[in-house]
Amino acid sequence: MLEYHIxxxxxxxxxxxxxxxxxxxxxxxxxxxLVLQDIRLSLFIFAAGIVLAGLLVIPAxxxxxxxPVKWLPSRAKAALEQEKSTVSSSSTGSEKEKVA
Amino acid sequence: xxxxxxxxxxVMAFSLSAIFCLLGAIALSALLIPSHxxxxxxxxxxxxxxxxxxxxxxxxxxxxxxFANTVMKIDADLSSLFHWNTKxxxxxxxxxxxxxxxxxxxxVLWDSIIKRKSDAVIKKQNINNKYxxxxxxxxxxxxxxxxxxxxxxVPYVGFMTYGHSQSSGGYAFPLPSGxxx
Numbered sequence: 001m002l003e004y005h006i007x008x009x010x011x012x013x014x015x016x017x018x019x020x021x022x023x024x025x026x027x028x029x030x031x032x033x034l035v036l037q038d039i040r041l042s043l044f045i046f047a048a049g050i051v052l053a054g055l056l057v058i059p060a061x062x063x064x065x066x067x068p069v070k071w072l073p074s075r076a077k078a079a080l081e082q083e084k085s086t087v088s089s090s091s092t093g094s095e096k097e098k099v100a
Numbered sequence: 101x102x103x104x105x106x107x108x109x110x111v112m113a114f115s116l117s118a119i120f121c122l123l124g125a126i127a128l129s130a131l132l133i134p135s136h137x138x139x140x141x142x143x144x145x146x147x148x149x150x151x152x153x154x155x156x157x158x159x160x161x162x163x164x165x166x167f168a169n170t171v172m173k174i175d176a177d178l179s180s181l182f183h184w185n186t187k188x189x190x191x192x193x194x195x196x197x198x199x200x201x202x203x204x205x206x207x208v209l210w211d212s213i214i215k216r217k218s219d220a221v222i223k224k225q226n227i228n229n230k231y232x233x234x235x236x237x238x239x240x241x242x243x244x245x246x247x248x249x250x251x252x253x254v255p256y257v258g259f260m261t262y263g264h265s266q267s268s269g270g271y272a273f274p275l276p277s278g279x280x281x
Contacts, residue, residue, distance in 0.1 A: 004104040011101035018111050026122045034129055037184040039256055046122055050115045058107045 010064030014057045021056070025049020127258025130185035139176030139222075139249040139265035141193045146170050148240050148273055151280030166240045167280055168233040168273055170195075172210060174224045174249065176265070181253055182217040189214040190252040191222070196267065197245035199237065207233055209247070240273035247271065 006014065026046050033042025057064075101107050150164045178189055192211035198204060209229040214220050235243070246267035253261045 002104055005102050014101045014107060015110070018107075018114055022111075022115050022118045026118045030122055030125050030129075033126070033184055039126060039184045042122070042126070042184075046119065050111065053115075054108070054111050057101075057111060058104060060104065 004060035006060050006064040007066070007068050009067045014064055018053050018057050021053040022046075022049050025052070123257045126185055127255070130183060130255055130258050131261070133183045135180040135183070137176070137178045137181050137251065137263060137265075139174070139178065139191075139251070140268055141247045141249045141265070142173045142175075142268055143247055143271050144171040144173055144226075146271055146273055147278065148276045149278040149280040150276050153234075153238070163279075165234060165238040166276055168229075168240055170209060170229050170233060172224075172227040172229070172247070174210070174222050174227060176222040176249055177220070178214065178222070178251055179217050179220040181251065181263075182220060185255045185258060186253055187215075187256045188254045189220065190254060192250050192252075193247060194250055194264075195233065195245045195247050197243050199235065199243060202236055205235065207231070209233060240276075243273045245269075245271050245273070 025048060029042040029045030029049070032045060033039055101110060147169045148166050149169060150166055152163055153165050172193060174193065176191070178191065181189055190211065190213055193209045195207045195209055196205065208231055210227055211230065212222075214222075246269035248264050248267040250262065250264040253263075255261075
């Protein structure tokens with residue numbers, strides 16, 4: 001599936017950008033339309049805000065992925081690697097101790 | 101906001117909420133914009149004729165229903181009613197009178213839809229009434245009518261607002277003096 005995940009800071013930033021941009025364009029559009037007495041202009045400005053917010057936030061841009069979550073290494077993988085390095089001691093029963 | 105669909109959804113959802121606020125603000129702002137419309141209607145002549153009730157609804161029994169034919173003069177400047185939320189104006193001239201059996205009667209004599217500010221200055225003479233002027237009792241005895249120009253602002257979004265000019269008044273209806281074709 002097309003998921004394009006972003007990290008947690010990116011999500012918070014994306015939300016702030018969406019709400020801030022659309023609200024700002026809405027307010028500016030209202031004021032410009034009121035002053036120039038043009039309802040069409042006001043709605044076009046608002047629509048531009050939506051498009052801009054969508055472009056900035058919907059694709060997983062790199063700036064939304066600056067702080068990826070650092071996971072701990074997988075236990076199974078670590079165990080496997082350790083087992084490889086200590087092939088000589090071929091006891092399977094002691095594996096649990098090593099992992100712990 | 102973690103996946104693509106999630107972000108698209110939240111942008112759409114927030115913009116939907118925001119556009120309702122924007123449209124609400126536009127609707128409310130339209131109520132506060134000042135305007136100074138002026139208008140007047142005058143009847144140059146009234147003639148009462150008798151005839152059948154209606155061309156389409158033929159009343160064969162009687163031909164003595166009394167219709168009033170008027171000639172109107174309309175003078176109005178409604179251009180200040182065109183603000184950013186005005187889609188069109190509906191302008192109509194109303195005759196208002198009272199009879200013994202019906203204390204308040206209002207009949208539309210003429211109407212018009214105005215779509216542009218440049219058309220909002222109305223100066224018309226020799227307008228015949230567009231709609232039949234006939235009383236419920238089908239007789240015009242001892243009736244005096246006022247005529248008023250009404251207007252209705254149809255907005256793009258928000259509230260319908262209404263207004264009217266001062267009624268010009270006291271037109272007495274004469275006795276029948278002819279037969280309607």
